[in-house]
Every structure is written in C-alpha cells, then in structure tokens.
Amino acid sequence: MAKERCFQLDARKLFFMLSLAVFFLSLCILLSDPGQVVEYWSAQPSVHPVTQLYRNKNASANMLTNASLDESTGAPAGATSTDATDMELTATRRLPQALIIGVKKGGTRALLEFLRLHPDVRAAGSEPHFFDRHYDRGLDWYRSLMPKALDGQIVMEKTPRYFVSADSPARVHAMSRDVKLIVVVRDPITRAISDYTQIVSKTPSVASFESLSFRNGSTGAEVNPRWSPLWIGLYARHLERWLAYFPSAQMHFVHGERLVTDPAGEMARVQDFLGLERIVTDKHFYFNQTKGFPCLKKLEGSSQPHCLGRTKGRAHPQIQDGVIRRLSEFYRPHNLRFYEMVGQDFGWQ
Template identity: 25%
Template sequence: MKLNDIDFLIIGATKSATTWLQQSLQQDPNIYMPAPELHYFSRCYDRGDDWYLSNFEGQKGQRLIGEKSNSYMDTEGAAERIRQKLPKALLIAQLRNPIERAYSDYCMLYRRGEVDRDIAKYLDPRRAAGGRFLNGGLYFQQLQAYVDRFPAEQILVLLYEDMKIDADAQLNRVRKFMKITGELPPRPVEKKVKDKAEPVVNPTLRRLLRPFKPMVAPFRNNSGFKRIRSMAVAEVQYAPLTRELRERMNDFYATEIEKLGAIVGMDLNGWLKNGGIQ
C-alpha cells in the first residue's frame, strides 16, 4: 500500500451528512474506506505516512480507496499537505447552509454537555466570531485553499440540501465523479446518522458525571448499566435559534456565501432566504 493508491478524500464539512455519504459509499464493493475519521492531514500529521497507510490494511483489492476527515476543510495547512502527498486524489466536499450547520454543531456539543444553553455565546457573531461554530461555515475561505492547489476536475462540491431532496441522485453524482460505471448504485443509508432528536442523558448530568466516565467504561455493555441509563435518558430540549440571531448570522455569512457561489458556480442565495432549521 502506497500513498498514491489512495484515490479520494471526503474533506467536509462537519454536520453536513458526510457520515451518511461515507456509509453509503462503503456499501459499494468497489470502494474501501476505513470507518474512523483519520484526520491525518489536519491533526495527526506528526504520526507519519506509515501510520496513515496502516489504517487501510483492511482493503482487499477494491478498485477505489479513500477516507473521510471533516477537519480537512477547516484546518489551515491541510490542503497543502494533501497536495504534496496526494496530488491526484479526487476531493469531495458536501456543504450545508452554514447557519443550520452551526446550529446543528451547537446542538451536538450541547448533547455531549460541552456547551451550555447560552446559544448566543456560541453563535452570535458579535460575541462568537472566530469560534468553532461560525468558522466552520466559512466555506469560501476553506475551499479556496483547494481551488488554488488542485484542478477543477478533481473537486466535487455537493449540497446537503440536494441530498435531502434526492439521496439517490446525490450518490449518482459522486459515482459519476469517481467514474464508477456499469453497476447499480448502492442504496443510500436510510437511517438518519447522529440524529439530534434521539434521547440521551441530560447534558447537565453528563457534565457532572464526566469525571466518572473512565470508571464506568468497562460496564457500558452490561445489561444492568443499560437499564440504569435507560431511566436517565430523555429527548433533549435545545435552545432555539431565534429570528434575531439568524438575521445576525445571515449578515455574517452573506459575503462569504456570495463568493462561494462564484467559485463553485452555484446560486446559494437560498441559504440566506431559508428561515427554517432542519
């Protein structure tokens, strides 16, 4: 296994159904993708190429080999590292309305007990500019690094919103981009991945119990532990994204969205007009 055996990368964006895309592609016998996100070109580059390639040892002669790491989109330097190591790789970016993406990311971390209910602290550009949630949607800046380094025919930009309308068509776009022909496409994964409506342990309780997590880890699959946990789970009540906050986020992203539409050849004004959260 060599670096030039890797054919494609899904580079992001976070909370844009890239796990759905990965799991759908993994159903195709032509494709091999390791399950975890490797984050090699972003967070783990110091581990070296041998470590990176060791994650592909499970592949058994599949025609196409790739991986998904959402941090490749928003990590400075990742694009240049990929250009140096995988100059011929196909790059797939699936993007989502940045306002909805930020809110979804906030909800995920709230479920984990890592943020509190003061949503404006994380999403209001007057207070949170430069933070994870808002920066994650600066797609023009992120994609420009790849456009500057790779030919256009190696980059595919997809929209989360198109996937919601027709998942089969979205997968067919990917298959065409990867030149997979002559076979029926795999059915896309139907179960929603990382559903924020799924009941969990109360986020406040999760924060309080976090120091004890290593102690209870060996018992997580125990039937008694599962019964106790089932008594503590409930559907999470998230802080709402108010109209006022959405309007501030609209203003924050407006220029970025306009520039993004120009480089990808898409009309993205609907992102700013859409008043609902999915």
C-alpha cells in the same frame, strides 16, 4: 535382477525421450506463431478474474456493504479458502485515491455510509485525522489504517476537519496530486446550529447559541466569526487554501440538503465524479419520518434496515428569529463568494 534393471533403464529413457519430444513440439509451435502468445496475454483482463467475479456478483446483489469484506484479506466474507487465497494476491493496503474532507455536520457520515454500498469502494470506518493531527506519524502509518482493497477498487476515508485545517491542503498534495476531494456543504446557519447541538449533548452547561454567536455575548454586538461553529461556515475562505493546490476539477461539492431529500440524485453525481458505475440508486433508500433522514433498506444477511446512529437527525434548539436574520446578513457575502468559486448556487438564504 538384470532384466529388472534393464527395464528400469528403458523406462527412464522412454520418459526422457517423451519429455524431449514435448519440449521440441512446444518450441516449434511458439516459433511458428509467436503472436499467439502475445495475443493471449494482451487479451487477459487487467483485473484479477476473481476480483471481476466478485464485482459482477455484487453489482447484481446491490445491497452488500463494505462490512462484508474481511478486513485482513479484503475477500468477501464467507468466501472459500481457495477464493480468499486468490484474492489475497491482489488485495493490498493503499493510500487513498479519494478523500471526504468536509464539512463537519454537513452529512459526511451519511455520504460515507452510502458510498460503502458500492462494491468498488473501500473506506476506512473511523476518521484518521492524519493530515490535521497525526501527520508526524508518516504515510506508512496512515496506509496501515486503510482497508485492504482489490485491483480497481477506490480506497477512501473521511475526516471533516481537513477542510478547515490550514496545513491539510499542502500535506494532501504532497501525498498525491491526483487525489479526488469531496466536500459536503450545508447552509452554514443550519450547520452551526447542528454543531452547537452536538456540543450541548457533550457539555450541557455550555452558554446559549445566541450569546456565543456574538462578540461579548451580546446579541446587539457584531457576529463572532471566531466561534468555531460559525467559523467553519466561512466556506469560501477555507476553499481558497485548497484551490491553491488543487484544480476545481478535482473537487466535488455535495449539496447537504439534497443529500437528505434526494440521496440517490446526489449519489449519482458522486459516483460519476469518482468514475464509478452508478450502482447505488434510489432503490437503496427510504425516508425515515421519525429521524427526518434517509435510511438504507435492509442489507444482505440482515433482517433490519440500516439507519445512521441516534446522534443523526436529533432535534435542534429553537433559535430566535432575530439571531437567524443577523446571521443570514453576515453569511450572505461569504455564500455568494462561495457560489462563484464553485460555480453552483446552493440557494441558502
């Protein structure tokens, strides 16, 4: 028994001496060249290595949508439990750094779906309507609606009503002075007809477009700018409120017509504005002749291409030529003012 106790004591002493030796050896190395420690940490990437691996993987795949990320953790669907745990360390819910603020029936849903192809974009699926309807619920509530995002990813949402809401510019500015704002604009007459088409789909008994476009319901009267489908198209008036809070450099205007005819070109400009690598390109799109609208080629894990819902690309009612001419005359000065403000001619007649 005495020998066994002696052996146990010797083993403990030996372990203690070895640990002490390792400690002093490490201390000597540190004191001899402390720059190595600083150099090591300064050389580490600012982005979590698992995050960077995920980006690289998706940049080559190109067809992965945001739907591939688990909403609870922000990790890629199908990731191992270890990967998910690592990513959860950096995936957080943040207030958006970019907003698609308008306009209704301009192509905002299409733009959002196209942006969701980018691995560095995380976007809320539904419209929060925070700055125009639910502002009293507070920023914490608003943040809770955002998807979890990894380091370096841009969080964004779209609510077209913000652009025409009188209170939204000041409220957005109070959240962030640096937020980037995107507006999808379209010929205001075509936009109004599309808006009216949506109204009719929900309320078939609504009056005709022609009667609603003019005061007192008569095509011989003045244009009625208070009718919502026409009022929204007064882009210059709405933009003035936003420019009172944000410089034009923080706003990007997407050409709604070109988003249909050249989605890759418009997406290139949007990605540049957001400071993103041009990952979403022409190889992601094909033109659907039936819908008259670009669709996305089949996504990873799916055997079918992805088009927007059946409400997109639906047929518009035929509007009298005389009404179109009257509306063109009405909008012309407003359009010219808008072109001057944004420094771009959209070519609307």
